[in-house]
Amino acid sequence: MINPQLMTIILILPLLLNLVLLASLMAYAVRQRSPKVARHFAGVCLCLVVWNAGFVVEILVPSLGGKLLFSNISLTAINLLSPAWFALVAMHSGLYARLKQFLWLTLALPCTTILIIWTNDLNRLFRTVSTLSNYGGYLYLDSLYGPWYYWIYLPTTYFLLGLSLLALIFSFFRQQAIYRNQTGAMIISLIIPYGVSMATTYGLIPLPYYDLTPSMLTLSCIVIAYSFFRFQFLRVVPLARDIIFEQMADGVFVLDKHHKLVDLNPAALEIINLRIGETAHNILAQIKPGQMPESDSQAQITIGQGEDQRQYHARITAVRDExxxxxxWAMLLRDNTENLRLMEQLQYMATIDAVTDVCNRRYLMQILNDEWARARRYDSMMALVMMDLDNFKLVNDTHGHLAGDAVLKEVAQICKRNLRDVDRIGRFGGEEFTMLLPETDLHGARITAERLRRLIAEKIVFYHGVEIRVTASFGVAELPPDKEATSITRFLKAADDALYVAKRAGRNRVAALDDIEPPGTGIQG
Structure with missing residues (x-):
């Protein structure tokens, strides 16, 4: 007969070895990984530590009450181990983001089971009878289990562990060789205690006084420890994938050389409805017709229509073997919609007059400089039309400045609608507007101005039920044949002088100067 003290030592030595290994692995994980990943792996280790520690104390204490107490502590850890292990496997196999909501549900039944265990004296659902049994002087806890144990606890535990095992096996066959080593280590570390636990539960191992599962965790710990240092388990992609891939705000697509989708992250799923194995036609068509670049490149991608349309900046990296x-290719799509909208808004504010929705003076002068240089380079025609609303101060004084703004906007829009696409109109200040007419001579400018004058005079602006009528005076000028003999300043002054002539002649009319006089002959810049 084996000495009881010697048996106790034999039984707890593997468990103590487990505790040392698990504590070391937990410390290693915390040092190597980000806090989130460390929490998941440390959670698994903590459950194993509590399970082992509880079993050690259960073996050592002699009383029934003490053994029940520490058995309940071990069972609490066992119930939490399955969902913790499943969460770790989900991270390793790249399924964490997709299963994040489901992971909380995996805690529901285990937590309920824990409550049933700790209130077992009231419900007798988990254990129906618990006694102390003697095996050669060694006292152990002997229990008959109730319906919750067989119908809820065991199926839930084995279902989650089995699901974890299936996820690892599925991941194993999809991964490259370097990651298969890591996944294989996890599969082995899960199969060992999983198989022994099932064999013990169903009476295939004839040791009623001792659960071999915690002891078999020693082998699992050795396998995991080996994978840590041999395959850099916590340093490369599968476990880090949750942070560098799954949680990226940018969409990441991985395509094979046939343009088939091989992988994508949750952010990419939100960008485009595409499944693994499908071809990203609508993305590829916007990058390079018929092919993808064979070197790193960038592109602008538009996805969606109408209000749902989004703009993405794509960075494409070719993936090559040794x-x-x-x-x-690996393609990163960054949503650039808001930045582009902000840029458009800033561009609008910098170039468009807020009241009239036409060019402001600064932007119009920039366009005039560009058109001036083009006209001189190609010896082409260009005309200017200056317009000023007649007696506009009376509108502001009579109806208020808001009414005046409404009139200015309506007049500006009349001009804008009746000009060509190549023409430009801008508010030069107050009630004065300037129109730039490329490829137009003086006669054409006069016709355009006369048409606009008539439309404005006929227009009735309604403001809060009040009818407001205005007229406008126009001055037109064209570039002379000898363009080198004038300047932009003189060109503008010629149109302004023509406007002055129209005002002096009685307003609501069009006036023009026949030419821009050369320096020293009358009009000064």
């Missing part, structure tokens, strides 16, 4: 053979 022999530089093209394997596919």
């Amino acid at each position: 022999d530089s053979n093209l394997l596919g």
